[in-house]
């Protein structure tokens with residue numbers, strides 16, 4: 052460890068801390084080290100340096116205030132050269148600014164509000180799907196979030212989990228995760244000559260090419276379909292229509308337009324669904340919280356209608372539950388790694404240019420110095436203070452949207468995501484009772500609230516739950532609202548497969 056760097060775990064020659072660098076669930080180890088070395092420590096990754104921030108004040112100063120210099124992403128050769136994705140794209144890639152500018156221009160709160168009708172209709176289908184096949188709630192949620200993002204971006208929905216575009220997306224995403232898995236690709240950034248190994252001798256290159264093809268077929272296929280619809284005069288207000296018609300103004304060529312769509316599907320699909328799965332997991336594991344949420348929604352919304360977004364301002368407990376779900380099980384526990392464009396000084400230490408910065412959201416959200424009993428799901432903490440911190444502790448370096456990232460890299464889909472989260476949290480609480488399922492012998496199946504997927508974005512592993520409608524009248528309202536949403540759906544039902552068409556007809560037949 053060079054002099055001037057913040058402290059950290061002892062290093063060994065050449066490797067630094069690489070030999071102890073966690074290969075999965077890194078946020079747990081990073082948090083353990085934070086309790087030992089403080090909220091601002093360093094790791095040596097061979098010759099490179101990583102800084103781990105587990106201190107809200109340091110995050111505010113370095114990531115928000117000095118965002119101009121901490122906005123970059125770490126170099127990942129194969130990601131850049133073989134699979135181009137903005138989520139991991141360094142600032143130095145010129146295209147990033149164009150993508151970011153366009154994403155912001157089309158994802159404003161006002162623009163996101165225009166997509167509420169389809170979000171609401173899809174949320175009604177989610178309730179309907181759960182009503183009919185409660186045991187498949189996990190995949191219903193995945194279908195929901197994928198269909199919303201496809202509708203919003205390309206104006207084409209996915210009525211079923213098996214809809215070809217949804218299947219293709221999850222397949223591409225699975226391959227992508229395999230490619231990103233530590234050890235799946237050699238350290239090309241440390242040993243650059245590896246990038247010249249011909250593809251026929253390098254399985255990792257063939258895997259990358261395969262993934263890239265799956266992604267491109269999907270993203271460019273959807274883009275071309277949107278173009279054709281515009282030509283036929285069948286627009287329905289999707290984001291890609293707007294980009295295609297303002298392509299020159301945004302400075303977007305075909306390549307970058309295709310990738311913007313891809314990146315937004317990637318960013319928007321499994322994040323919203325992971326949040327909703329964590330919410331259900333937490334409500335089952337903490338029935339008292341579920342009961343309080345039920346009581347509140349019964350008081351405000353009652354029995355005879357479904358909730359609307361306007362109801363949320365009258366439901367402080369449900370708002371608190373939403374914040375607590377982000378805190379309890381953040382979708383991105385280490386956010387997405389940043390990197391520095393210039394050296395920075397902080398608290399007398401140096402952060403070198405090109406250092407990777409991990410914002411340890413998990414460690415901050417689970418810090419016992421900030422939160423009472425941080426391992427418990429306890430929405431009530433957000434009724435006591437704005438950021439849920441213990442009364443008497445200064446939590447002003449945090450902010451309610453902290454789970455969505457920092458500085459100039461803050462999640463561009465935040466408004467779209469918050470609308471989805473708000474609508475669905477209210478709907479699910481209003482409609483259903485969530486309890487542990489029972490096994491064949493009738494004994495309750497224990498839930499493990501730590502059984503999460505590996506990866507930089509994480510969500511619960513599939514789990515079993517018993518989900519029942521709270522009253523017969525609510526079940527009837529869901530049926531009715533689902534049928535009434537048919538007009539909204541039909542505007543997004545272009546070029547459906549025969550199976551999807553059949554499903555649509557059948558599901559609206561009664």
Ligand code: HEM
Nearest residue numbers: 138318319322323326382383387455456457460462464468
């Ligand atoms: C529960 C919902 C979501 C959460 C918690 C979430 C969280 C995050 C976080 C933590 C980051 C990294 C920020 C950083 O590096 O500082 C991020 C980036 C990103 N998110 Fe989201 N997100 C959500 C939903 C969405 C949606 C719906 C979309 C698309 C419409 C989206 C698109 C993106 C994109 C494109 C980036 C990369 C931005 C960049 O690198 O400049 N996200 N998100």
